[in-house]
Amino acid sequence: MKSVAYRRSILEIIVRAGAGHTGSDLSCIDILNVLYDRILRVTPERPDDPDRDRYIQSKGHAAEALYVVLADRGFFPAAELGTLYQEGTRLLGHPTRQVPGVEHNTGALGHGLSVAVGLALAAKLSGRPYRVFALLGDGELAEGSIWEASLAAAHHRLDNLVAIVDRNTLQISGCTEVVCALEPLEAKFAAFGYAVRSVNGHDLAALEGALSAVPFASGRPSLLLARTTKGRGVSFMEGAPSWHHHVPSAAELALALAELDDAATQLCTEAP
Numbered sequence: 001m002k003s004v005a006y007r008r009s010i011l012e013i014i015v016r017a018g019a020g021h022t023g024s025d026l027s028c029i030d031i032l033n034v035l036y037d038r039i040l041r042v043t044p045e046r047p048d049d050p051d052r053d054r055y056i057q058s059k060g061h062a063a064e065a066l067y068v069v070l071a072d073r074g075f076f077p078a079a080e081l082g083t084l085y086q087e088g089t090r091l092l093g094h095p096t097r098q099v100p101g102v103e104h105n106t107g108a109l110g111h112g113l114s115v116a117v118g119l120a121l122a123a124k125l126s127g128r129p130y131r132v133f134a135l136l137g138d139g140e141l142a143e144g145s146i147w148e149a150s151l152a153a154a155h156h157r158l159d160n161l162v163a164i165v166d167r168n169t170l171q172i173s174g175c176t177e178v179v180c181a182l183e184p185l186e187a188k189f190a191a192f193g194y195a196v197r198s199v200n201g202h203d204l205a206a207l208e209g210a211l212s213a214v215p216f217a218s219g220r221p222s223l224l225l226a227r228t229t230k231g232r233g234v235s236f237m238e239g240a241p242s243w244h245h246h247v248p249s250a251a252e253l254a255l256a257l258a259e260l261d262d263a264a265t266q267l268c269t270e271a272p
């Protein structure tokens with residue numbers, strides 16, 4: 001049921017706030033659902049546990065998706081979601097460490113993977129068992145710093161690092177292959193030293209299977225290419241670049257929520 005409930009919350013808080021990255025959130029929400037429900041060794045009661053897994057959301061603009069999941073997991077009260085973007089709120093348009101559960105400020109694309117590599121290297125140097133998961137956008141891969149960080153990850157044999165790419169084929173202004181071509185992406189990541197797997201990024205069981213199997217190879221960082229649809233779950237948002245950060249009107253919200261109800265059976269069969 002969470003696939004639908006999370007999507008409803010995302011749409012409702014964005015409409016209330018009058019801002020947000022609608023399509024980007026709906027693209028990665030299933031990945032976040034599986035990470036926080038099944039994979040990450042984190043608990044809101046011990047936010048400073050030195051051995052907790054670290055999650056870095058490098059595509060920081062999908063903040064609403066992260067807030068909805070963190071609230072649901074008990075990192076902060078769900079009622080606070082209604083303060084999104086309001087004066088004095090902790091819930092800004094991009095995540096900051098003021099928000100319980102957020103490990104690092106993100107939003108300037110291209111930085112999160114470098115932070116994740118540093119955290120993973122620190123775990124190796126200090127002999128700690130935690131893993132580091134980083135979620136990247138595919139448009140974000142045009143940032144050169146992603147590839148520098150990848151070189152370092154392979155060089156230091158960081159098999160405690162898992163990079164997940166939200167491969168929705170769109171960035172802010174259109175198709176990645178038109179704006180700055182990425183393919184053949186799996187081969188590129190493999191050439192940079194990752195052990196690579198690809199998965200349907202909305203199939204919760206498949207995501208859980210892949211993310212439970214990390215590291216994909218001993219001594220190498222893992223790269224999960226999650227094939228997704230931007231705006232997934234609402235027909236008129238799916239695959240449309242204009243919904244990157246468009247805010248639904250009241251009528252569009254009503255239509256979207258009705259569609260989500262209709263799609264509940266389909267989305268729920270994918271729920272863990």
Ligand SMILES: Cc1ncc(C[n+]2csc(CCOP(=O)(O)OP(=O)(O)O)c2C)c(N)n1
Nearest residue numbers: 024061107108109137138139140170171172
């Ligand atoms: C360094 C930097 N440049 C530009 C932006 C503006 N920006 C925000 S989202 C975005 C597109 C990101 O596309 P992608 O990484 O594919 O994310 P998604 O499709 O999941 O929204 C851009 C260019 C930014 N946040 N940071």
Ligand SMILES: [Mg+2]
Nearest residue numbers: 138139170171
């Ligand atoms: Mg994208």
